[in-house]
Amino acid sequence: MPRYQYVAYTEGGKLEKNIVNAQNQDALSRELASRGLIAISIELVEEKHIGFSFGKKVKEKDISLVFRQVAFLIQVGISVPQSFEMAAMQVKNKVFKEALLDVAKDVSEGMTTSQALSKRKNIFPSMLISLATTGEETGQLDRTLLLASDYYEKLAKIKGRIKSASFYPSFVLIIATVITTGIIYFLVPIFAGIYKGFGAPLPAPTLLLVKVSEFLHNNIFKFIITLVIISFIFRNLYKSNKEFRKKVEQRLFKLPVLGNVFRKIAMNSFATSLSALFSSGIPLDRALELISQTSTMELFKEGAQKAANSLKEGKPLWQSLRDTNLFEDIFISMVKIGEETGRLDELLQSIVRFYEEEVDKTIDALISLIEPAMIVVIGGIIGLILIALYMPIFKIGSLIKS
Numbered sequence: 001m002p003r004y005q006y007v008a009y010t011e012g013g014k015l016e017k018n019i020v021n022a023q024n025q026d027a028l029s030r031e032l033a034s035r036g037l038i039a040i041s042i043e044l045v046e047e048k049h050i051g052f053s054f055g056k057k058v059k060e061k062d063i064s065l066v067f068r069q070v071a072f073l074i075q076v077g078i079s080v081p082q083s084f085e086m087a088a089m090q091v092k093n094k095v096f097k098e099a100l101l102d103v104a105k106d107v108s109e110g111m112t113t114s115q116a117l118s119k120r121k122n123i124f125p126s127m128l129i130s131l132a133t134t135g136e137e138t139g140q141l142d143r144t145l146l147l148a149s150d151y152y153e154k155l156a157k158i159k160g161r162i163k164s165a166s167f168y169p170s171f172v173l174i175i176a177t178v179i180t181t182g183i184i185y186f187l188v189p190i191f192a193g194i195y196k197g198f199g200a201p202l203p204a205p206t207l208l209l210v211k212v213s214e215f216l217h218n219n220i221f222k223f224i225i226t227l228v229i230i231s232f233i234f235r236n237l238y239k240s241n242k243e244f245r246k247k248v249e250q251r252l253f254k255l256p257v258l259g260n261v262f263r264k265i266a267m268n269s270f271a272t273s274l275s276a277l278f279s280s281g282i283p284l285d286r287a288l289e290l291i292s293q294t295s296t297m298e299l300f301k302e303g304a305q306k307a308a309n310s311l312k313e314g315k316p317l318w319q320s321l322r323d324t325n326l327f328e329d330i331f332i333s334m335v336k337i338g339e340e341t342g343r344l345d346e347l348l349q350s351i352v353r354f355y356e357e358e359v360d361k362t363i364d365a366l367i368s369l370i371e372p373a374m375i376v377v378i379g380g381i382i383g384l385i386l387i388a389l390y391m392p393i394f395k396i397g398s399l400i401k402s
Contacts, residue, residue: 004028007085007101008037015081015108017101041089058096058123060156066091066100067128068149074142081108099123112136127151127273127294134280144280151276154352158269162262164363168370169258176378181216183385188213191389205388245298257369261362267331268355270300275348285311288320299326317344330354 005019006028016037022028025042032039066087073083081104088100099120106116114133117124128148135144192210195202202210216223237244253259270291277287288308295301303324310320318336321327331351338347 004042006032006039006042008032008039011036015085015105017105058093060152060159062091062093062096063125063128064149064152064156066096067145067152071142071145071149074145080113080141081105096123113141125294127277127290130282130290131276131280134282138281147276147280151272154272154356155269157356158265158272158359161265161268161359161363164367166258168367168374172370172374172377175374176381179378180381180385183382184209184213185216185220188385188389189217195392203388203391206391209385209388242298246302249297249299257366261359261366263328264355264359264362266297266300266326267328268352268359270295270304270327271331271348271351271355275345275352278348279345284317 004022004025005017007015007017010016020028022031028042029039069087069090070080070083073086074080078086084100084104084107088097088104091097091100102120103113103116106119107113114129114136117129117132121129131144131148131151132141135141138144188209192213195206195210201207238248253263255262273291273294274284274287277290278284282290285308288304288311292301292304292308295304303321303326306324307317307320310323311317315323316336316339318332318339321335322332334347334351334354335344338344341347
């Protein structure tokens with residue numbers, strides 16, 4: 001018999017959720033009505049293999065959209081449990097939807113919103129939970145959830161900028177590699193077979209190209225396996241080794257053109273996080289500690305924690321950030337002005353807007369630079385290969401023995 005998950009309100013106004021066996025949705029709906037329950041949703045439960053979970057990852061833009069809806073519903077007077085339940089009805093990601101309904105159920109049974117979110121840390125990030133906690137403590141849950149929504153919307157844009165910045169260089173590299181490998185693997189052996197019958201020594205560039213082609217033909221699978229192994233090792237080292245991550249990030253920031261883009265994106269991300277947390281009423285030292293826990297970059301994790309420790313020792317924020325050697329002079333100057341004038345919240349928002357514009361301008365400039373560079377790089381590689389291939393033909397008279 002099929003299994004269905006239903007969400008319904010009891011006569012007392014409480015939210016009830018359960019999974020039961022039923023012949024069909026209509027039969028279950030009639031059964032619930034006979035028990036005095038008002039069904040909100042009835043969904044067929046898909047069978048899953050034991051030991052496996054295929055839930056989709058919750059994206060920042062989904063978190064932003066849902067919590068903006070929840071905040072709006074709370075503002076117009078709808079209870080917190082109902083707000084979460086109504087927002088969940090608009091969510092397509094089943095894992096996220098179920099988590100939101102569970103939060104609604106827990107809150108209706110007496111838990112605070114932050115406690116209900118904390119039970120599901122695999123779904124809801126710690127930054128969001130901290131903002132919810134602050135909202136409950138200050139009696140402004142709707143406002144802090146709106147701040148959280150704005151934060152995750154900006155975070156989604158930042159990740160989009162990272163993809164934009166890295167897409168074109170990656171595309172150029174991949175295309176150039178595929179074309180070069182294809183020519184060396186398929187075309188060079190044809191020319192090598194022709195030149196073999198000439199009996200004369202080949203020019204050095206042509207000979208090198210033939211040797212590379214022979215190597216690929218004899219070791220293509222070893223070459224591919226080696227690349228896969230190197231990629232696997234790199235990925236695991238990056239995930240598990242802090243020092244390795246720091247070195248990679250340091251190299252990343254030193255890249256020509258791209259390094260400047262990634263540094264500005266990092267500044268934008270940090271300023272966005274600090275602005276959202278400080279605006280919600282979280283103390284600066286605690287805000288920096290949260291950033292150190294949630295930042296995706298090891299350098300900024302350590303920098304945020306170092307700055308938090310400096311703040312606890314009595315140093316001002318601008319000096320604490322300057323001592324990390326991570327932030328640009330303009331960033332430090334604006335923070336200093338904000339602290340000295342008592343307008344830090346306003347200046348942090350200005351920093352966010354400044355770096356958003358800077359990142360957009362830099363990425364636009366990068367794209368306009370890479371588009372012609374892509375043609376030059378690919379054309380240059382193919383040109384050099386073709387010159388090396390045709391060099392023997394230019395000297396064909398000396399290659400053919402009488």
